[in-house]
Amino acid sequence: MSDASNVTPEVDERIKTRSRFREALIRPELGGIVGTAVVFALFLLFAFDSGMFSSQGVLNWSQVSAQFMIIAVGACLLMIAGEFDLSVGSMIGFAGMIIAIFSVTLGWPVWMSIILTFALCIAIGALNGFIVVRTGLPSFIVTLAFLFILRGFTIYLPQTIERKTIIGGISDAAEGDWLAFLFGGTLFKGLFQWLGDQDIIETFTRGAREGQPVVDGIPMLIVWAIALVIFGHILLTKTKFGNWIFASGGDAEAARNSGVPVNRVKVLMFMFTAFCATVFATCQVMEFGSAGADRGLLKEFEAIIAVVIGGALLTGGYGSVIGAALGALIFGVVQQGLFFAGVESSLFRVFLGVILLAAVILNTYIRRMITGER
Amino acid sequence: MSDASNVTPEVDERIKTRSRFREALIRPELGGIVGTAVVFALFLLFAFDSGMFSSQGVLNWSQVSAQFMIIAVGACLLMIAGEFDLSVGSMIGFAGMIIAIFSVTLGWPVWMSIILTFALCIAIGALNGFIVVRTGLPSFIVTLAFLFILRGFTIYLPQTIERKTIIGGISDAAEGDWLAFLFGGTLFKGLFQWLGDQDIIETFTRGAREGQPVVDGIPMLIVWAIALVIFGHILLTKTKFGNWIFASGGDAEAARNSGVPVNRVKVLMFMFTAFCATVFATCQVMEFGSAGADRGLLKEFEAIIAVVIGGALLTGGYGSVIGAALGALIFGVVQQGLFFAGVESSLFRVFLGVILLAAVILNTYIRRMITGER
Amino acid sequence: EGEKYVLVSHAPDSDSWWNTIKNGIALAGEQMGVEVEYRNPPTGDIADMARIIEQAAASAPDGIITTLADYDVLQQPIKNAIASGVDVIIMNTGSAEQASEVGALMYVGQPEYDAGKAAGERAKKDGVTSFLCVNHSIQQPTLVDRCQGFADGLGVELGNSMLDSGADPAEIKNKVQAYLSANPDTDAVLTLGPVSADPTMLALQDNGMAGDIYFGTFDLGEEIVKGIKDGVIEWGIDQQPFLQAYLPVVILTNYHRYGVLPGNNINSGPGFVTADGLEKIEQFAGEYR
Amino acid sequence: MAEPIIRMENIEKHFGKVIALAGVSVDVLPGECHCLLGDNGAGKSTFIKIMSGVYTPTAGEIHFDGAPMNFDDPRDAIDAGIATVHQHLAMIPLMSVSRNFFMGNEPLKRIGPLKFFDHEKANKITMDEMRKMGISLRGPDQAVGTLSGGERQTVAIARAVYLGAKVLILDEPTSALGVRQTANVLATIDKVRKQGIAVVFITHNVRHAMAVGDRFTVLNRGQTFGTARRGEITADELQDMMAGGQELVELEGSLGGTV
Amino acid sequence: MAEPIIRMENIEKHFGKVIALAGVSVDVLPGECHCLLGDNGAGKSTFIKIMSGVYTPTAGEIHFDGAPMNFDDPRDAIDAGIATVHQHLAMIPLMSVSRNFFMGNEPLKRIGPLKFFDHEKANKITMDEMRKMGISLRGPDQAVGTLSGGERQTVAIARAVYLGAKVLILDEPTSALGVRQTANVLATIDKVRKQGIAVVFITHNVRHAMAVGDRFTVLNRGQTFGTARRGEITADELQDMMAGGQELVELEGSLGGTV
Numbered sequence A, B: 001m002s003d004a005s006n007v008t009p010e011v012d013e014r015i016k017t018r019s020r021f022r023e024a025l026i027r028p029e030l031g032g033i034v035g036t037a038v039v040f041a042l043f044l045l046f047a048f049d050s051g052m053f054s055s056q057g058v059l060n061w062s063q064v065s066a067q068f069m070i071i072a073v074g075a076c077l078l079m080i081a082g083e084f085d086l087s088v089g090s091m092i093g094f095a096g097m098i099i100a101i102f103s104v105t106l107g108w109p110v111w112m113s114i115i116l117t118f119a120l121c122i123a124i125g126a127l128n129g130f131i132v133v134r135t136g137l138p139s140f141i142v143t144l145a146f147l148f149i150l151r152g153f154t155i156y157l158p159q160t161i162e163r164k165t166i167i168g169g170i171s172d173a174a175e176g177d178w179l180a181f182l183f184g185g186t187l188f189k190g191l192f193q194w195l196g197d198q199d200i201i202e203t204f205t206r207g208a209r210e211g212q213p214v215v216d217g218i219p220m221l222i223v224w225a226i227a228l229v230i231f232g233h234i235l236l237t238k239t240k241f242g243n244w245i246f247a248s249g250g251d252a253e254a255a256r257n258s259g260v261p262v263n264r265v266k267v268l269m270f271m272f273t274a275f276c277a278t279v280f281a282t283c284q285v286m287e288f289g290s291a292g293a294d295r296g297l298l299k300e301f302e303a304i305i306a307v308v309i310g311g312a313l314l315t316g317g318y319g320s321v322i323g324a325a326l327g328a329l330i331f332g333v334v335q336q337g338l339f340f341a342g343v344e345s346s347l348f349r350v351f352l353g354v355i356l357l358a359a360v361i362l363n364t365y366i367r368r369m370i371t372g373e374r
Numbered sequence C: 001e002g003e004k005y006v007l008v009s010h011a012p013d014s015d016s017w018w019n020t021i022k023n024g025i026a027l028a029g030e031q032m033g034v035e036v037e038y039r040n041p042p043t044g045d046i047a048d049m050a051r052i053i054e055q056a057a058a059s060a061p062d063g064i065i066t067t068l069a070d071y072d073v074l075q076q077p078i079k080n081a082i083a084s085g086v087d088v089i090i091m092n093t094g095s096a097e098q099a100s101e102v103g104a105l106m107y108v109g110q111p112e113y114d115a116g117k118a119a120g121e122r123a124k125k126d127g128v129t130s131f132l133c134v135n136h137s138i139q140q141p142t143l144v145d146r147c148q149g150f151a152d153g154l155g156v157e158l159g160n161s162m163l164d165s166g167a168d169p170a171e172i173k174n175k176v177q178a179y180l181s182a183n184p185d186t187d188a189v190l191t192l193g194p195v196s197a198d199p200t201m202l203a204l205q206d207n208g209m210a211g212d213i214y215f216g217t218f219d220l221g222e223e224i225v226k227g228i229k230d231g232v233i234e235w236g237i238d239q240q241p242f243l244q245a246y247l248p249v250v251i252l253t254n255y256h257r258y259g260v261l262p263g264n265n266i267n268s269g270p271g272f273v274t275a276d277g278l279e280k281i282e283q284f285a286g287e288y289r
Numbered sequence D, E: 001m002a003e004p005i006i007r008m009e010n011i012e013k014h015f016g017k018v019i020a021l022a023g024v025s026v027d028v029l030p031g032e033c034h035c036l037l038g039d040n041g042a043g044k045s046t047f048i049k050i051m052s053g054v055y056t057p058t059a060g061e062i063h064f065d066g067a068p069m070n071f072d073d074p075r076d077a078i079d080a081g082i083a084t085v086h087q088h089l090a091m092i093p094l095m096s097v098s099r100n101f102f103m104g105n106e107p108l109k110r111i112g113p114l115k116f117f118d119h120e121k122a123n124k125i126t127m128d129e130m131r132k133m134g135i136s137l138r139g140p141d142q143a144v145g146t147l148s149g150g151e152r153q154t155v156a157i158a159r160a161v162y163l164g165a166k167v168l169i170l171d172e173p174t175s176a177l178g179v180r181q182t183a184n185v186l187a188t189i190d191k192v193r194k195q196g197i198a199v200v201f202i203t204h205n206v207r208h209a210m211a212v213g214d215r216f217t218v219l220n221r222g223q224t225f226g227t228a229r230r231g232e233i234t235a236d237e238l239q240d241m242m243a244g245g246q247e248l249v250e251l252e253g254s255l256g257g258t259v
């Protein structure tokens, strides 16, 4: 190949130079990073003394963001694999209700209820995926059907079995259960008590809990969120399977021809999304002690929004888990921050829409740069 | 080209025969036609004596179906043009609220309020479309943003202006208004009175309206639905613009290269969808006399479901207005029919999901036949 | 024997409070030997509810029991139903005047605005001057009425005191916390049902205000009853949904069988449930209470 | 010599950081087949997309029929009489052949004050034209997606020819075609040219170019090596120019000079 | 003569109502370049897709290395040592070149009990292999979407070659390529063949086939006209067979026999 050397120098003659700096900028997370910076800057400016950045305030928006993160990780990987799942919200309601029915109505041990619920929900996720890959239908439609079906059962089941649509009393049942702690517990209580004693973090000044630290530990919810983000990020960028996820979403046919087991990848991602939704539901049920038929409404959109703000491409094949996590963080901070800043609460939706729009336009611009302005 | 004749006979040697009957079957509406037949058969069987097929019962599901049809026509044309609009539901709430604010709060004449609302909503539709065609973002995201923005304003505006989320008293304001009649009136009152007098249709047996027919005419809602379906069908199948709609949705790039003004087509379809949503809202407001912030929730999905049941392809370029109208009819009949049949109302969603899934699988099968099993 | 009654509500089907209503009509149906059905618009869209009333009328039941969540929207369908020979009782939302205006037999329920106002007046007596109203379904006019009534009862502007919290418990909890830490001088919290009350209670427990801040709520539920017992919640306004569902069925049945009808409307609420005498309530909260 | 129907002067086109065309001048005469040759990425497709109004040039002038022209939209070019068959087909698989055939140029019939798409006429013409090209359809409403690649290519060419253009641009029409289909396309070019229509024909295949070309322009890395008339240049010279002016001695040697 | 590495016997494939292959037998020897020729829609792509496990045949048998084989999935074929470059590229535009290069065959490195994608190794190999093919990338993480068609084609071929197949299948690799790129691909085929790898090469261009082919199989309408060895057949005969056995006298005449 002696002409190889001839080609090399000429290739660049037709390419205008592009600065190193600009090169460094173009990564899928960029939109998320910029967004996060802007959002924090704004709230530091306008809501600094509202308590938003006290230890309690931080915990507050961290928890909301962590919730979004848990479902965003699943939605992100699924979206990169070229599909999406509108049944996430209904799945959250359904999973919570099933745990409640198993543990309260049927009186099974909580750990068993949780494990069975995970098995059931992941199986439903697999069914979703199976229908999508076998019929070739768009996942929008298939999962829309499951949005209705699961929500229907979430209302119907407790109504027929228990004559109510909120089942409470799970806290009592979960008392001392090892698996329940994994979802509803709080870590590092000692450390936080010590921090409170040392006046490093605030303590209650009145009421029953006077002297205790305002923030008494890290809720497992946040631990799950961080663990899932790390897991998702490593899976996506550092493993063979991650490459398959990109490939399946980028061009399923091409991936299949190159030996990527596309159907398996997609079904697994649907299962993972269901897993994330179930984690969300279990944390919620364990924290609040009750399951309601209205849980999880609109969560599917919120997950998709977080993922898209985080730079993923709705059509698949492109995105990043870190980006999605930042999207979730932005989402959570904005939502809570508006309350801290005292903005009329019904305007929250308007802000959400505007931020979404701004974020995707920014992301598109970045992506065009990466793929060469096509 | 003397070899033309040589080619002709041979082409078919590799094609297995396909019956005339099967040929006749493969049209986009087929799923809708089969579905409608099945649905009516089932309800005639199981709910015949429930009053579902009395004049009042027929009017009931006709009105519900007509509502779905109005938004389905818009969603159908837009979907065929390759986009979709998740802000339809919020647009319905928004449009109604704006009419109420103009006519009740500001006291403007109703006809003026209606016209201005139409102008405003169509402009928002155009903005939606403009953002989509200019940024190349998926319409899912752009219209999702507007779903939140419009719903936010629908709650915020009356809340700040009138301190409630529902504005009534429009009926009084609309009394005698010519344009209000076009949306909230009833046609053929004389005919129906005569039919009632002849005992062909039921009449009220007591109260202030004793002797009057239970169904006193055709509501303008139904007239609008039929008119829009006919308009949409002719536009799509019989005009040059219809060909452009198909082309824009089938492959925007190819269409553009062939001289189809794709951007214009798409923006116009967004405007038409907004128009349909506003018709829906105006009919509703004029019939019921009040606008509420909860109006139109989830209607975007219902429109999309009707269109998809009616055989359109979610990815654009394929579908039929008649199919969408049949989808809306199925939807309306099933929804109301389940009530007539006395099915537990929380199971409605389960049915809806199952029907949706069954319908799309049937439609996919049909479409594969049309496009040669690819 | 075997009369058929339909109850139409305005609640989205995930609203858990309406459960008691379902149980109420079911029990009454069983006891009276009549057929009862519960129907509601899936998303809580009141325009859809109008269609359901029309549908119910078309299916020719003996009576319809319905709420008057939006008078403008619902009056015509109700009038038509009555004209076609169906007897109607208004329950829950609406008022006695509106009920007689549409031609209903009677009204059983608790006028929302008045209930809110009564609560506000009570809170004012207890020294409350500012409050937070946690609205978990801001689209529903009846919920706004409660907040508005409370504000008027207190004699303050509603303004930003009404929080559009959404129905997700974690969001409600965190939004309440955010609001309270941004507005630390808030005296009282008002929640509008179990959906918002349960997470709000947790929020207060978490930020140490439980038992310290004045906390009232509408409607009962398991957790609410527990909260009243624990002293976290001052009072719950019990409008006794069971009666709103049970009584109309019984009244209609007896009316149709024997032609008897009470001469007056029935106010099922507002009754303030406090820490005294909670036993029965505890047992049946969420089911019949 | 006739006046050129299109004269493109010093056309430049930049895509973001990529300079696709760096000043190319070409003119096209009526009734000639003008071959555009060049390496991958030389800018051929970009050049003809400017001609057909898909892109606006970054710099440069276009003269059409003597007058300066500025196509903002493919529609403008089509209206002016420039029909293009793009490299990546301009066919819509889910639409019927006849709808595709008339896409953007629908025949109309009046009914009262309104104008409707004249399906009958469209169907008839489509069937006729396709038959002339040697393709027999199951029916005019057969979806394009059911045709083979070669058949689709033929529909696209038949459409461009039928729509009565003054200039017909074909971007690598033969690259995916079999021998017989290629012969068919070349014969069509020949026929069209004889009707006085100017044809711009892009190909990588020197033999195809030599078979029908009257003039040959070679592009290289966004610039032109100039235009040669038929007979002024041999196939081998053309081959060398297309490869970027380097002599492929080494490769040719090992492969027996048959590329 | 060596044992065939692949023997396909009486392969049939039906798609719904279309009979794409009606019983085709072909064998491929190690170290040979076996050219598969034929008209559009003759069934070439379908045939090699069966070879590479994309489709399962409706009827017929496949023997690989002497043993009967049944590929259910492209993975099986790849694992057995069959690398394929499909007609419609198997590249994913949004992914980087190096991710594409190793798609489905990712190099792994162990960290503790876990295995991770070895990006460093992947990047290094990709850069090296691409350099060998005469393409210099901006970096291994450049997205494939930013490459020209010819460059992408080259990546696909380099990948197939690198992955150390026993059989390399190329479906019309040269159709969209310029002269120089074509020469490059043909030279690569030549080189690969000499390493003892069997190459199946599909093309419409007789000259390309004659340049590297050892044996030639012509498909026509889902059937085979048989296989000829190099030297047993002339380019013209091949040309006629590819056109479906009809002599294109008429066309040839008007175009000067240059197709």
Ligand SMILES: Nc1ncnc2c1ncn2[C@@H]1O[C@H](COP(=O)(O)OP(=O)(O)OP(=O)(O)O)[C@@H](O)[C@H]1O
Pocket: A372, A373, A374, D015, D016, D018, D019, D020, D038, D039, D040, D041, D042, D043, D044, D045, D046, D047, D087, E146, E147, E148, E149, E150, E176, E178
């Ligand atoms: N929309 C675009 N954005 C960015 N770069 C582009 C775009 N279109 C073309 N290019 C670049 O411009 C150059 C010329 O492309 P063009 O398609 O005109 O080449 P070509 O001569 O038609 O090649 P081929 O023979 O492969 O079709 C290439 O480097 C290509 O990558």
Ligand SMILES: Nc1ncnc2c1ncn2[C@@H]1O[C@H](COP(=O)(O)OP(=O)(O)OP(=O)(O)O)[C@@H](O)[C@H]1O
Pocket: B372, B373, B374, D146, D147, D148, D149, D150, D176, D178, E015, E016, E018, E019, E020, E038, E039, E040, E041, E042, E043, E044, E045, E046, E047, E087
């Ligand atoms: N998935 C499919 N479904 C239906 N028909 C198909 C499918 N794939 C191929 N065909 C048909 O099978 C026949 C053979 O197609 P194939 O792609 O194998 O031809 P080819 O020889 O590769 O042609 P070309 O030279 O144009 O690439 C064609 O008639 C084609 O339309």
Ligand SMILES: [Mg+2]
Pocket: D044, D045, D046, D087, D171
């Ligand atoms: Mg090109």
Ligand SMILES: [Mg+2]
Pocket: E044, E045, E046, E087, E171
């Ligand atoms: Mg092929």
